[in-house]
Amino acid sequence: MKIAVCLKQVPDTEAEIKWDIPKGTLSRDGMDSITNPFDEFALEEALLTKENYDGEIVAISMGPEGAADVLRNALALTVDEVALCTDDAFAGSDTYSTAYVLAAAIKKAGDVDVVFTGKQSTDGNSGVVAAELAAVLGFAPLTYVSKVRSIDAAGKKIVVERAIEGGTEVIEAKLPAVVSVIKGINEPRLPNLMGIRKASKIEIPKWSAGDLGVDAGKVGAAGASTKVVEIAVPPPRGAGEILKGEIEEIANTITDKLIDLKVIK
Amino acid sequence: MANDVWVYIEHKDGVITPMSFELLGIGKQLADGFGSSVCAFVIGDKVDDLAKEAGAFGATKVYAVEGEVFKGFRGEAYAKAAAFLLEKYKPEIALFRATSMGTDVAAAAAAQLGFGLCTDTIGLAVDGGKVKMTRAAFGGNYSVSVVNEKAAPQIATVRPKAFAMGEKDASKSAEVVKESFALADADLATKVVEFIKSATAVNLVEADIIVSGGRGLGSDAGFAMLQELADLLGGAVGASRAAVDSEWIPYEHQVGQTGKTVKPKIYIACGISGAIQHLAGMRTSDCIVAINKDPDAPIFKAASFGIVGDYKEIVPKMIEKFKSKLSR
Missing domain, CATH: 3.40.50.620 (HUPs)
Structure with a gap:
C-alpha cells in the first residue's frame, strides 16, 4: 500500500504572531516554527497504517525552503520518502491553490492509496484543504476522522469513524481516499536520537512548479481568488468587573447578573 | 440572477x-x-x-x-x-x-x-x-x-x-x-454505514451557555460539578486543552486553538488561566465569567465578570442560587 501524508510548517503556537501589515503577509523573521500539531496525528496514523498493513510512506510538504525541517522530522520517524513543494510562485497560495499543488505532488508520487492530513492548520485555520484535495484528486473525502477501523488495499476499501456534530458516523469508502484526522486519534511518537542523526544527513528533494507541471497562473498570489484589503486589530474587550465580598454575596450578584441577560431559559 | x-x-x-x-x-x-x-x-x-x-x-x-x-x-x-x-x-x-x-x-x-x-x-x-x-x-x-x-x-x-x-x-x-x-x-465513493449518537451530545458550537473547566479543576471530579451547573442552565460543558490532555474529559469538549471555536451568550470559565490558545476559541463570547484562584490569571482581562476564588466553593453556591431563583 502506498501512503501519503501532508505536513505543514506553522509558527509555534506559543509564538507571538506579527503581521507585515502593508504586505498583508505573515512576518516570519525570528519566529520559531513547528509541524502543525494536527499533522502530527496524521503522520502517526500513516506510521501505524504502515505497521499494521505494510506499505511505504511518502511525506509531502509545501512551503518555503525552511519547511524542509518538518520533513526531516518525518524522516527521523522513518517515513520512506519525502518531497518539499517549494517555488517562489507558490507564495501567497490560497486553500484551493494549496490543494492543487499537493494534488500534483501526490500524483507525481504515484499510485497513492490513502492520503492522511491533519483536520486543519493552526495558522490558516481554514480546515478545508483536505476536502479540496479530495475533490481535485477525485479521491473519496473522509474528513474529521477519529478512528480508522480497517483498510483493505487489495479490495480498495477503507472503513473509518468520523467525529461530527452529535455523534460518530461510520463510513465505508472506496480507495483511494483522503483522510483528515482529528486530535486524539492516536498518540504521536517522538523521534529517537539515532533517527534524528540519520535524517539530518538526507537531502530533501525539492519539487518546483515546473517539476510538478502545475499552471503557474493557478498558484500563489496570482492564482488566489481573494485579495487582502484590510488587516485590523480588533478592539480589546472592555475591562470587566471583579466581584468582591463574601461567597454568598458574590454568588447572589453573579446569578442575578446572568439571569438579567435573559439567556437562561 | x-x-x-x-x-x-x-x-x-x-x-x-x-x-x-x-x-x-x-x-x-x-x-x-x-x-x-x-x-x-x-x-x-x-x-x-x-x-x-x-x-x-x-x-x-x-x-x-x-x-x-x-x-x-x-x-x-x-x-x-x-x-x-x-x-x-x-x-x-x-x-x-x-x-x-x-x-x-x-x-x-x-x-x-x-x-x-x-x-x-x-x-x-x-x-x-x-x-x-x-x-x-x-x-x-x-x-x-x-x-x-x-x-x-x-x-x-x-x-x-x-x-x-x-x-x-x-x-x-x-x-x-x-x-x-x-x-x-x-x-459515489463513500457510503454511510451507521451513525452512533453521542451519549452526551456535546454541541458546543450551537450552545448558548457553556460552563468550561481547566487545569485549576484539579481532577475529573470537578467536571461533574460543572456538568450539574450546565444542565441546570441548559448549557454544555467545555474544557481547556490542559484538562483534555490530563484526560479528565474527552477531546470533543475542548475549546481553543486546537479545539472548537465557540461564541456562546454566556461562557463561564472555571480554573482556566486564559492562555492565548484558549482565548482564541472563546474571546468573542458575549458574556464571560471567570472564576480563578489566581488574581493575576490572564483570563480576568477577557472577563466581563471576574471572581477571584475557589470554584469548589463558588460553583455549588451558584447552583444553589440558580435553583432557588429559577425555581428548579
Whole structure:
C-alpha cells in the first residue's frame, strides 16, 4: 500500500504572531516554527497504517525552503520518502491553490492509496484543504476522522469513524481516499536520537512548479481568488468587573447578573 | 440572477439544523446592498418542507435538488449537487455555515469549480460592489478582510452565531425551483454505514451557555460539578486543552486553538488561566465569567465578570442560587 501524508510548517503556537501589515503577509523573521500539531496525528496514523498493513510512506510538504525541517522530522520517524513543494510562485497560495499543488505532488508520487492530513492548520485555520484535495484528486473525502477501523488495499476499501456534530458516523469508502484526522486519534511518537542523526544527513528533494507541471497562473498570489484589503486589530474587550465580598454575596450578584441577560431559559 | 446572494440550507434527519437560518438575515442585508435577492438552496431526498421554512425566514426563491441518493447527509453527493446549482446560476456569493457539514460541502464544491473560498467568516458587508469578508486570524488577535478578485461566485463559510437569526414570518413564502440532477450510488465513493449518537451530545458550537473547566479543576471530579451547573442552565460543558490532555474529559469538549471555536451568550470559565490558545476559541463570547484562584490569571482581562476564588466553593453556591431563583 502506498501512503501519503501532508505536513505543514506553522509558527509555534506559543509564538507571538506579527503581521507585515502593508504586505498583508505573515512576518516570519525570528519566529520559531513547528509541524502543525494536527499533522502530527496524521503522520502517526500513516506510521501505524504502515505497521499494521505494510506499505511505504511518502511525506509531502509545501512551503518555503525552511519547511524542509518538518520533513526531516518525518524522516527521523522513518517515513520512506519525502518531497518539499517549494517555488517562489507558490507564495501567497490560497486553500484551493494549496490543494492543487499537493494534488500534483501526490500524483507525481504515484499510485497513492490513502492520503492522511491533519483536520486543519493552526495558522490558516481554514480546515478545508483536505476536502479540496479530495475533490481535485477525485479521491473519496473522509474528513474529521477519529478512528480508522480497517483498510483493505487489495479490495480498495477503507472503513473509518468520523467525529461530527452529535455523534460518530461510520463510513465505508472506496480507495483511494483522503483522510483528515482529528486530535486524539492516536498518540504521536517522538523521534529517537539515532533517527534524528540519520535524517539530518538526507537531502530533501525539492519539487518546483515546473517539476510538478502545475499552471503557474493557478498558484500563489496570482492564482488566489481573494485579495487582502484590510488587516485590523480588533478592539480589546472592555475591562470587566471583579466581584468582591463574601461567597454568598458574590454568588447572589453573579446569578442575578446572568439571569438579567435573559439567556437562561 | 447575477448578484443574487445564496444561502445553503443545512438539515439533518429531515429537520433544519438549529440556527440554520441565521445566514438568511445577513444574506438579505447583502442582497439589499446589491439590489438583488436572497435565495436559499437545499439538497435532500424530500425538500418541500425545508423550502417552505426557508421562505418563512426570508428567502425569495429556493433552488432545490431532490433525489433518493440524498437521503441522509453525504458530503460527497451534496457537494456535487451544490456545485451543479452554483455553476448553473452563478450567484454573487454562496454562504454556508462553518459546521462539519457546511464546510465539507462548501470546500468540495469550491474545489470542483475552482471558485474562491473564504472560511469561518465573522463579518460580511458590501463594499465597492463586492462582498468584503472578514475572518479572525491568529486566535482573534487580528482580523483580516478579503474581497474576491476573480469571477463570481465566491463561496464563504460563516461562523455559527456570528450573525443574528432572521425573523420568521409564516405568511411569507418562496418560489421553489426544482432542478433535476442525476446522481447514482455508483457515482459515489463513500457510503454511510451507521451513525452512533453521542451519549452526551456535546454541541458546543450551537450552545448558548457553556460552563468550561481547566487545569485549576484539579481532577475529573470537578467536571461533574460543572456538568450539574450546565444542565441546570441548559448549557454544555467545555474544557481547556490542559484538562483534555490530563484526560479528565474527552477531546470533543475542548475549546481553543486546537479545539472548537465557540461564541456562546454566556461562557463561564472555571480554573482556566486564559492562555492565548484558549482565548482564541472563546474571546468573542458575549458574556464571560471567570472564576480563578489566581488574581493575576490572564483570563480576568477577557472577563466581563471576574471572581477571584475557589470554584469548589463558588460553583455549588451558584447552583444553589440558580435553583432557588429559577425555581428548579
